[in-house]
Every structure is written in C-alpha cells, then in structure tokens.
Amino acid sequence: MGAGDVIAQQLVERRGLREHHGRRTLRMVAIGCCFVGPVVGGWYKVLDRLVPGATKAVAVKKMVLDQGGFAPCFLGCFLAITGAVNGLSVEENWSKIQQIWPPVQIANFYFVPLSHRLAVVQCVAIVWNCYLSWKANRV
Template identity: 80%
Template structure:
C-alpha cells in the first residue's frame, strides 16, 4: 500500500468515526467540501477563469453555504423523510422521492438561491430579481437530474450516508448551482 493510499484510508476511517459520533458535523463538513469542489469546477471548467482568475472568496462562500445551510438542512430533511415514510422497499423509495422532489426541492432551491444572494451581498431587490431570473430554470434542471438519483439513494443507501452520496453525485449539480447563483 502506498503512502497516499494509506493516507486516504486514514481519512476515510476518520470520516467514518466522525459520522458515527457526530453525524450532523460530518454531513455539514462533507457538504461544505463538496460545494467548494463544485464551485472550483464551475470556475475552472465552465467559466474557464484559470488559476489567476479564480475567485477564492467565492469558493469559501460556497463552502460556508454547504457547511451552514445545505448540510444541516438536507441532512435534517432526510431524517424527517425517514420518519414520515419508514421502510426500505422500492415503493417506499419512490414515495420518498415524490416528497423530496415535490415538496422539499422547490422550497430548498428557492431558499438556496436566497441564501446565496445574501452571502454574495445582493440587496433585497437584487436578490429577488435574481431568484425570479434563475428559479424556474434551476427547478426544471433539478427535475432532469434528481428523481432517478433519489430513488436509488433512498432504496440502496443507509440514512447516515445519503447526504454524502448525494453530494458526491451533486458535484456536477453544485457546479451548476454555483455558476447559476454567482452569474450576475
């Protein structure tokens, strides 16, 4: 085993211990890190800013939104969803997806865009205009990506790992959201 693979194995074990002891903290940190990765991908691959044009403060803001908003809210929602619709059958997974995409996603997306606008320093009027400009497109894009991912997530993945799995799949989604939320 190479030193880098030992280091990765150690990080994985440490994350597993943190997840077991403090699941909320682990989920918040995971969401923050993966929101930052999504922003880096958005800036480097989508916007093609290059390293000299990379906006570090923007990446830190997206990480903060992941840690302080996305991780806690989505992690809490998954716990509520498991309480509302207990079980692990295919039918239960579809019911959870319908609630997730029909109730949670529309409200979460609006809140995400509002939080991002506030963190980016937009005035109330600018923020409202940005939400009106971006919301429908972002919601329709959400419906193209997330229903099949969520059915698989709710059927195959244990509760404590759902946010991490979603956030890994969501690197592309986070890239899209970062680009959408930071496009002025």
C-alpha cells in the same frame, strides 16, 4: 458546494489558478456548511422516520415526499440565499432541478442506507453545484 465551485471555475470557466475567485468559493462553502448540509441531513432523518424501510415502494414514497414536499421549500430557500449572494435566476435553475433530482433521489432512497444518503447526494450535488456556480457567476 466548494468543490462544485472550484470545478466550475477551473474546468468549466477555465479561469486558471491566478484568476480563481476565492471569495466566490468561500461563499459557496459557507452556504453548504451553514444551510445545505444541516437542512438536508436533518430532512433525511425526518424522512426515514416518516417512511421507514428500504423497499422499492418505500424509495418511491420517499422520492415523492422529497420532490413534492421538501424540494420546493428547500430550493426556494436555497435559491433565495444564493440569489442574494450571487444573483441566481430562479427560472433558469428550476427546469434543471426538475430534470436532475427525482431520478437521483429514487436511487438514493432505494439503494443507499440512511447513514450514507447525505454523502451520496452531496457527490451528485458537486456536479449540480458546479452548474449553479457557473450559471450564477457568468460574466
């Protein structure tokens, strides 16, 4: 989350180090550490117990459960939290979420062992968080 915000500020918004909003980055780090990491990591453990295995069919089942069950609840909470902190618009983010995460998750569940899934999704999330941070903090 913090890396996404730094990238948003430095590469997308081109703020430069003098104009970097450190508090904004710290807010994103706090959301990542206190909410995103623990919740998503716990979900992956639950999901692996619900649907064990690593076949293509299992990966599709996990993606359907993830995107159909977990993602709407998680993203509702996430957007509410970031919205309270940064003024995010739910409508603007929802269409992007639907385009990005299903393909990422099907690959994640098929190719990546449970112990590495959170790391993989967080790498992809850097790009997503960069977008969210930029969108949430546009002036």
